[in-house]
Amino acid sequence: xxxxxxxxxxxxxxxxxxxxxxxxxxxxxxxxxxxxxxxxxxxxxxxxxxxxxxxxxxxxxxxxxxxxxxxxxxxxxxxxxxxxxxxxxxxxxxxxxxxxxxxxxxxxxxxxxxxxxxxxxxxxxxxxxxxxxxxxxxxxxxxxxxxxxxxxxxxxxxxxxxxxxxxxxxxxxxxxxxxxxxxxxxxxxxxxxxxxxxxxxxxxxxxxxxxxxxxxxxxxxxxxxxxxxxxxxxxxxxxxxxxxxxxxxxxxxxxxxxxxxxxxxxxxxxxxxxxxxxxxxxxxxxxxxxxxxxxxxxxxxxxxxxxxxxxxxxxxxxxxxxxxxxxxxxxxxxxxxxxxxxxxxxxxx
Numbered sequence: 117x118x119x120x121x122x123x124x125x126x127x128x129x130x131x132x133x134x135x136x137x138x139x140x141x142x143x144x145x146x147x148x149x150x151x152x153x154x155x156x157x158x159x160x161x162x163x164x165x166x167x168x169x170x171x172x173x174x175x176x177x178x179x180x181x182x183x184x185x186x187x188x189x190x191x192x193x194x195x196x197x198x199x200x201x202x203x204x205x206x207x208x209x210x211x212x213x214x215x216x217x218x219x220x221x222x223x224x225x226x227x228x229x230x231x232x233x234x235x236x237x238x239x240x241x242x243x244x245x246x247x248x249x250x251x252x253x254x255x256x257x258x259x260x261x262x263x264x265x266x267x268x269x270x271x272x273x274x275x276x277x278x279x280x281x282x283x284x285x286x287x288x289x290x291x292x293x294x295x296x297x298x299x300x301x302x303x304x305x306x307x308x309x310x311x312x313x314x315x316x317x318x319x320x321x322x323x324x325x326x327x328x329x330x331x332x333x334x335x336x337x338x339x340x341x342x343x344x345x346x347x348x349x350x351x352x353x354x355x356x357x358x359x360x361x362x363x364x365x366x367x368x369x370x371x372x373x374x375x376x377x378x379x380x381x382x383x384x385x386x387x388x389x390x391x392x393x394x395x396x397x398x399x400x401x402x403x404x405x406x407x408x409x410x411x412x413x414x415x416x417x418x419x420x421x422x423x424x425x426x427x428x429x430x431x432x433x434x435x436x437x438x439x440x441x442x443x444x445x446x447x448x449x450x451x452x453x454x455x456x457x458x459x460x461x462x463x464x465x
Contacts, residue, residue, distance in 0.1 A: 123147040124337075125181045125224075127171050127215060128190030129164070130156060132296045133230055133288070137188055137330040138164060151180040151191075171211035177218035186337050187219045189273075190230040194262060194300045196408045201261035208265040209272060216276045216283070226282040228336045231270040233289040233322065233347050234263040237419035242320060245352065245418045248287075248345050260412065270345065277343040284340035288329040288348040289322040289419060292438050294445035301326070304409070306446050308362050308370075315373040316356050317413030322349040323358075324421075325438040328430070335428040350432035352418040361436070366443045375414065 124141055128134035129150035141148050142162060149165045150156065156166050169176025171191045181187055192208055193200075212229065219227050237246035238256055257263045270285050277283040291301040299306060307313050332348045340346060353361070359370040424430040 121145040121147065122185040123149065123183060125149045125151065125177075125184045125187045125219075126190060127151050127177075127188070127211075128192060128230070129159060131190060131192075132291055132298065132301050132326055133329055133333075134188075134190035135295060136293075136326050137190060137333055138162075140327070140330045140334060149180050149184060151177060172207070172214050174214045174218045174221075177215050178222050181219050181222040181224050184222070185225060187215060187224050187227045188230070188333055188337070189215045189227060190333075191215075192230070192266075196260070196262060196406065196412070198261060198408070201265075204261050204265040205268065208269040212269040212273050216273060216281065220276075220279070220281045224281065226284065226337060226342075227273070228333050228340070229270065229273045229283065229285045230333065231273075231285045231287045231345065232263065232266050233287045233349065233419050234260075234417065235267040235270050235287060236345075237287075237289065237322070237347065237349075237417055238263075239416050239418070242354075242416050244416065245420050246347070247420045248347055248423055256415065260408070274343055274345065282342040284336045284342060285345035286329070286333050286336050286340075286348060287345050288324050288326075288332065289417065290324070291326040291329055292323045292442045293326040294441050295326070296445075302442055302446060305362065305442055306450075308359065309366055309368050309443065309446060309450075311368065311371075313359075313371050315375050315410070316359060316371055317375045317410055318355070319412075319414045320352060320354045320416040320418055321358055321413070322352045322417050322419050323435065323438070324348050324350045325433055325435075328432045332424060332428065332430045335424075335430050339428050341427065344427075346424040346428060346430075347419045347421050348424055348430070348432070349419045349421045350438065351435035355413055361439055362443065365436075365440050366447070375410065 124146055126134055126138055126148055129138050138148050149167060150159050151169050152166050153170055160166050167180035191211055195204060216227060236250045236252055238253055252267050257267055273283050274285055296302040329348050336346055363370040
């Protein structure tokens with residue numbers, strides 16, 4: 117990425133991806149401006165210039181973007197609750213519109229938008245591996261407000277490319293790794309470690325290290341084709357395989373109760389089945405897994421990240437390293453489970 121350092125604006129700098137992105141930018145000598153709704157003394161202590169404001173306030177975004185070479189738009193909220201649909205749309209779509217308008221007025225060269233692989237990479241077909249060229253599976257996304265709002269935001273962003281500004285979207289899959297203070301992305305792993313997952317969904321997932329996703333954002337700023345999106349992933353696994361790897365690393369026994377495949381049951385039956393699964397293991401589980409999460413986990417979120425490797429020069433780390441460090445971070449922060457040294461002994465070489 118060269119020796120020349122630059123000044124960049126990061127929205128969502130206190131989030132999981134945004135925080136690691138700030139670390140990566142600072143590590144190579146770049147100046148970072150962070151748009152934050154509150155004072156953030158920890159960021160300021162590291163040399164980040166904090167501008168108070170909200171992404172929905174274009175004037176505040178403009179003040180923060182002034183004099184920057186590029187904007188990384190990472191601000192957002194993760195929620196699976198249907199009742200949050202309006203708020204999610206307002207934040208993701210309205211916030212993206214505000215950021216793009218402000219960046220253009222500030223003569224910013226390029227905006228890299230943090231989207232999600234879920235705007236394209238979800239299917240009922242276990243053999244389907246999505247690429248950037250796939251159409252959005254809107255029939256599925258319409259059921260889940262978070263992914264629906266992220267799709268609309270991504271489409272809005274890419275449509276703005278070429279109108280005096282370059283826009284690139286980066287679409288990481290499930291983010292894992294250390295440092296998820298708010299548990300916005302690693303919550304399902306925490307529930308597994310606490311034995312709060314009562315059944316094994318029949319679907320499949322993908323994940324990527326948050327630090328590699330941050331590196332992909334920076335590479336997209338430097339090398340990404342304007343108007344393009346880039347899927348970032350490191351591993352495609354069935355949920356059962358994923359649980360088996362977590363069990364091997366942590367020493368926590370994986371759940372055994374299977375959920376029937378999505379195509380075999382109607383949606384209302386799935387919610388009933390999730391409730392029955394909870395009650396079946398009520399003696400040793402206090403499950404926090406909601407029916408929507410079970411529903412999503414019945415589908416396949418597989419993707420191909422070859423385009424990012426080819427065009428950006430991006431490459432993910434060993435996914436087992438990511439899982440091990442995710443588990444270590446969650447267990448060490450809780451202090452409730454087996455020591456890291458014991459877990460490593462259980463995991464073997």
